[in-house]
Amino acid sequence: MSFISQIAPTDQVSQLINLLFQVAYPLFFIIFLLYGNKLQVRTWLWDIEKSLNKLKIMRDKTKQITIDTLKDTGKTSDDMMARLDRMMEFFLIEPVSLDPAGIVGKLDHLITLEEERFKEDIRLITPSANDIQINNYSLSVEVAAALNTFYRVVRHYYVQGKRTKSIYSIMQLQMSMPLIMEMAESYSKAAEAIAAGQPIGDAAGAMVAGKLMHGMPTRKVAKDTVMAEVPMDGRALLVLKAEGPGGTVGKPGDGIVNLIEERNGKIAMLIMIDAGLKLEGEKSGEAFEGIGAAIGGPGVDKFKIEEVLTKYKIPVNAVVIKESMVESISAMKKSLIDGVDDSIKRVRRLIAEKTKEGDTIIVAGIGNTLGVAQ
Amino acid sequence: MTEQQPQKKKGINTFSTFYLIILLIFVVSMWFLFRAIIFYQEGLMDEFMTSTLIAAMGLATSGYMLFQMRRRTEAITAMVQKSEVVSVLECAKCGFKNLRKFLKGDHVFKVVELCPRCSADSLMITAIYQQEDEKAKSQA
Numbered sequence: 246m247s248f249i250s251q252i253a254p255t256d257q258v259s260q261l262i263n264l265l266f267q268v269a270y271p272l273f274f275i276i277f278l279l280y281g282n283k284l285q286v287r288t289w290l291w292d293i294e295k296s297l298n299k300l301k302i303m304r305d306k307t308k309q310i311t312i313d314t315l316k317d318t319g320k321t322s323d324d325m326m327a328r329l330d331r332m333m334e335f336f337l338i339e340p341v342s343l344d345p346a347g348i349v350g351k352l353d354h355l356i357t358l359e360e361e362r363f364k365e366d367i368r369l370i371t372p373s374a375n376d377i378q379i380n381n382y383s384l385s386v387e388v389a390a391a392l393n394t395f396y397r398v399v400r401h402y403y404v405q406g407k408r409t410k411s412i413y414s415i416m417q418l419q420m421s422m423p424l425i426m427e428m429a430e431s432y433s434k435a436a437e438a439i440a441a442g443q444p445i446g447d448a449a450g451a452m453v454a455g456k457l458m459h460g461m462p463t464r465k466v467a468k469d470t471v472m473a474e475v476p477m478d479g480r481a482l483l484v485l486k487a488e489g490p491g492g493t494v495g496k497p498g499d500g501i502v503n504l505i506e507e508r509n510g511k512i513a514m515l516i517m518i519d520a521g522l523k524l525e526g527e528k529s530g531e532a533f534e535g536i537g538a539a540i541g542g543p544g545v546d547k548f549k550i551e552e553v554l555t556k557y558k559i560p561v562n563a564v565v566i567k568e569s570m571v572e573s574i575s576a577m578k579k580s581l582i583d584g585v586d587d588s589i590k591r592v593r594r595l596i597a598e599k600t601k602e603g604d605t606i607i608v609a610g611i612g613n614t615l616g617v618a619q
Numbered sequence: 620m621t622e623q624q625p626q627k628k629k630g631i632n633t634f635s636t637f638y639l640i641i642l643l644i645f646v647v648s649m650w651f652l653f654r655a656i657i658f659y660q661e662g663l664m665d666e667f668m669t670s671t672l673i674a675a676m677g678l679a680t681s682g683y684m685l686f687q688m689r690r691r692t693e694a695i696t697a698m699v700q701k702s703e704v705v706s707v708l709e710c711a712k713c714g715f716k717n718l719r720k721f722l723k724g725d726h727v728f729k730v731v732e733l734c735p736r737c738s739a740d741s742l743m744i745t746a747i748y749q750q751e752d753e754k755a756k757s758q759a
């Protein structure tokens with residue numbers, strides 16, 4: 246008569262189904278009891294594998310973007326691919342810290358060498374590129390190399406976990422994957438902004454300095470670092486930033502030390518402006534004030550600045566523009582521009598409140614100056 | 620661009636297949652619901668219960684699938700729709716301000732063209748930023 250009555254179980258069929266359920270029910274328990282962990286590990290490994298594939302795609306895409314930008318400049322060397330591959334696997338062996346005295350000097354030396362090596366290699370790939378382009382390209386390659394490291398490290402733990410079937414190491418990896426992927430995604434987004442030469446969130450500090458010094462004659466104070474003397478309310482501001490618009494952070498440590506030493510320590514105050522990591526839930530682009538050398542990185546610049554400040558007992562104020570990790574390496578957002586304007590107001594207020602006429606003040610805009618001139 | 624086109628197409632194809640499946644489940648559930656009403660009228664309570672259960676399960680499944688698909692489509696469109704990066708051009712003389720798409724080679728403090736309003740000074744790029752949509756803002 247109807248579909249339902251046709252498939253409606255007869256007595257025999259229903260008995261069979263009943264029996265099946267009676268067997269299957271405890272069987273499920275036993276399977277989950279014995280193999281539950283294994284199933285869990287399988288799902289985790291599967292999750293990690295998916296992310297790993299995504300990481301690989303991101304790395305290859307970033308590499309492709311880098312290659313395309315390099316080709317844009319004109320002639321590239323024939324061994325470009327081999328060179329790029331070598332650069333992406335490039336490593337830095339950190340100095341031994343058993344006897345920490347003088348380690349910063351060693352680290353500084355090694356980092357400088359690494360940077361120079363990168364730029365030399367880029368110059369070999371694209372001989373016709375200018376300094377700005379060289380800076381941008383080495384930043385691009387750095388991003389590609391970072392993604393490569395993400396991929397290699399995750400793959401290492403994935404393969405290791407798969408081989409040893411250690412539930413805890415796999416669990417740890419699976420649990421850290423969302424954060425790793427978020428970071429990797431921001432790097433892959435950064436590649437596009439960098440290739441186009443767009444200012445990234447990290448440029449906020451450099452932009453503050455740029456806005457303060459714009460229109461004034463500049464001179465170099467350290468490698469890739471420029472300064473300008475700006476008169477303001479009867480005080481002399483020595484504004485310092487990395488030399489733009491190429492993608493570089495310059496050597497703000499050396500720059501500040503040189504400026505202070507040039508004037509034999511006769512500096513009333515140092516104000517440092519940098520982009521800083523916000524906590525989740527905080528508003529991007531908000532500026533905060535504090536005391537101390539506002540500068541990230543491996544600590545070389547911070548060490549140099551703190552040394553010279555202590556030597557001459559110079560007070561240091563920090564203005565930090567809050568942003569997320571993702572924002573700091575992707576194209577700058579409007580809220581950060583607002584933060585830049587707010588920071589300039591804060592710098593002016595700090596100068597008005599904490600110094601007097603005739604004083605000399607150093608204002609250092611820290612961060613990558615990609616896409617921001619002076 | 621050429622790389623993105625086929626990817627998008629493939630995505631839409633899988634989507635339409637999923638929507639077809641959802642539609643199919645929905646139609647079948649509606650049919651069971653219709654049968655259930657007839658069984659009820661005929662007084663066949665067992666059949667009525669079975670059909671209602673199947674119909675309810677089908678409707679719930681298709682509803683859930685539709686909801687999930689919507690979310691995924693939104694996520695994908697958000698990914699494809701890259702927020703545009705703009706350059707702000709300003710005239711220092713007359714204060715004329717203009718926003719335009721970021722062009723390669725643009726950088727902050729770059730002097731670009733003569734001011735169209737006063738022709739006395741050149742426009743300078745004062746900012747380059749990514750336009751934020753309201754949704755992203757509320758999440759941040």
Ligand SMILES: [Zn+2]
Nearest residue numbers: 710713734737
């Ligand atoms: Zn004008």
